[in-house]
Amino acid sequence: MSIDPRIETGLRWATMRQVVTGVVGTVGALAYTRFLQPEDLGMFGLAFLVYNGLFLLVEAPIRDAVVYYQNQEETHSSAAFWLLAVFAILAVTLVMIFADAWAQFYQSPLAAPLTRAMAVAFLFQAAAVVPAGLLLKRFQFAIHEGLQTLYELVLFAGWVTLSLAGFGPWALVLPIIAGAIFWSATTWVASQFRPMLHPGRAGYRDILRFSKSLFGSKLILYLNANLDNAAVGTLGGTALGWYNLGESQAAYGGVVVGATVAQIALPAMAAVQDRLAQLKQIYLEMLRLAATLSTPMQIGALVLADLMLAFFLGEQWLGAVPVLRAYLVLWLVRTLLQICDAVTSATGRPVVRFAVDLAxxxxxxxxxxxxxxxxxxxxxxxxxxxxVRSVAGLVYFALTMRITHTSPRDVFRFLMPSSFAGIVMGLIVYAARDSGIIQRWTAAISPSIIAEGLNLAALILTGVASYFAVLFAVDRPGFRAVVVLVWQILLPAAWRARLLAMARRLPNGIHRKTLSANPRE
Incomplete structure (x- = not known):
């Protein structure tokens, strides 16, 4: 199996970013959750509701429009920028005016200054949407992912430092402002974007025509994603803190895998939007890659949720366990929907997502x-x-299958092995945990924190080993295809060629197809 070299390069850089930020982010989360209370996260959550809503409304509609239009780049990108600038300025002005009323409704005085501060962060993030979209459109993944990595490192460093210094919920807000300023400045420099003062009516019409359905979809998506947070906020800051943590941690695997794969696949799909066979092949390969990597993470976390939260974050967060488990089930489906979003945007049909979200x-x-x-x-x-979200997601998935002319048999062939292996893995890990065998082996170790860590690590390793063993047993061709795909992502073609040449010189070397990026090499 061979994939578009541009997708291969993009996924390689995205993987490198996820590894770096995953390690640093995990350490950062361990640090700040130890020093913040659920109520602090709840107050931050109220401010983030506003920020997230505004950013969700503009990022995908404008970015995807910039990527979609393959001709007249300067005209379309300039029109997109000026439309976004007008929206952002009006939105921030309204937030500044109504922040006090927002805080009074939730009886949280600190919510007003936190919300105003997040509005400032949104303004800088909005300024970066078009130049960042241009980097993706031009397949400049190394630059985009490198800057994204640095941006996330700024966030994590700020969160940890300010949490340790006792800044409370401000420890989460101030780094977001600093990161937004950094991201905006660097994407402008890297893309060399300079908007035209008068892009013309045709440019504005094209951007509005493409974005209006996606904008409406994101508005409905925001309501679908955040009305629950607004309602839970009436139960108090602690309840909202637990709810936010459970929901965000459940999304981790989907964001790390699904959103990353979709972000890289979008420009490649847009480039072949008129060649259905190629579009379908990219769609299926990205679905299989996302499912193979995310399914064991989500099912394993579902079984071990309480152990993981207590060990890594502290017992004050155990109230989030039921929420975490519920949303882990949802993200088994939602991870794949990230790829579906890329399909509808790449083919100029964002109205499909809007219709599903509205219904x-x-x-x-x-x-x-x-x-x-x-x-x-x-x-x-x-x-x-x-x-509710899972049922709606399956409807949306079926519609994207029609767009790509993908049959249920194709989807079953690409997704069944990882689903089956994930279920078997979950049962094995649950049985190992319930039997208490591993826990009895580690019980005598002191201090208890080490024993708990070893118990958790052993259960995770059991899950990893069983998942890939079952996956290999039920679908060897598919397993090999994913391994080769990951191999392509991790190592550039020149490195693969060198390793292949070395293997050929060995008396009983590794089979050359294992090292080859393409079975025909």
Whole structure:
């Protein structure tokens, strides 16, 4: 199997970024959650509701429009920038005016200054959307991912430093402002973007025509994603802190894998939007890659959620476990929907996502009501919405299959092995945990924190080994295809050629197809 060299390069750089930021981010999260309380995260969550909503409304509609239009780059990118600038300035002005009312509604005086500060961060993030989109459109993944890595390192360093210094919820807000300034400045320099003062009516029409459905979709998506947080906020800062943590941690695997793969696949899909066979092949390969890597993470975390939160973050966060488990189930589906988003944007059909999200909204509101009043509390809200969102996601997935002319048999062939291996892995890890065999082996070790860590590590290793063993047993061709794909991503072609040449010189060397980026080499 061979993939577009541009996708290969992009995924390699994205993988490098995820490894670096994953390690640093994990260390950072361990640090700041030890020094912050759930109530601190809850107050930050109220401010983040506003910031996230504004950014969600502009990032994908404008970025995807910049990537989609392959001709007249300067005209379309300039029109996109000026439209975004007008929206951002108006939005920030309104936030500054109504921040006090927002804080009074939730009876949280600190929410007003936190929200205003996040509005400043949004302004700088909005300024970076077009130049960052141009980097992706031009397949300049090394620059984009390198700057993204530095940006995330700025965030993590700030979170840890300010948390240790006792800044409370401000420890999460101030680094976001600093990171936004850095990201905006560096993307402008790297892309060398200089907007035209008068891009013309045609440019504005094209951007508005493409973005309007995606903008509407993101507005509905924001309501679907955040009305629950707004409702849970009425239960108090601690409940919202638990809810936010559970929801965000469940999304980790989907964001690391699904969003990264989709971001790189989008420009490649856009480049072949008129060649259906190639579009379908990219779609299926990216689905299989995302599912193979994310499924064991999500199912393993589902089984070990309470152990992981208690060990890594502290027992004060155990209230988030039911929410974490509910949303891990959801992200088994949602990770794949990141690839579906890339398909609809690359083919100029963002209206599909808008229609699905709009149809989902009344069920979403009903789910919040059922979760709060019938099932009660944050766990009820999480499970009710996990069901609603999963059903809507499957409908959206079926529609993108039609766009790419992908049959259910194709999807089954590409996704069944990782799903089956993940289920078997989950049962094995659950049995190992429930039997207490590993825990009895480590119980005599002191201090207890080391024993708990060894127990958790052994369960995780058991899961990893069982998952890949089962995956290899049920689908050797698919397993090899994923290994080769990962091999292509991790090592440039020149390095692979050198290793292949070395292997050929060995008396009983590794089979050359194992090292080859293409089985025909």
């Amino acid at each position: 989902q909204l009344p069920f979403f509101v009903a789910g919040i009501w059922v979760g709060l009043t019938v099932w009660g509390g944050i766990a009820g809200v999480a499970w009710a919405l996990a069901v």
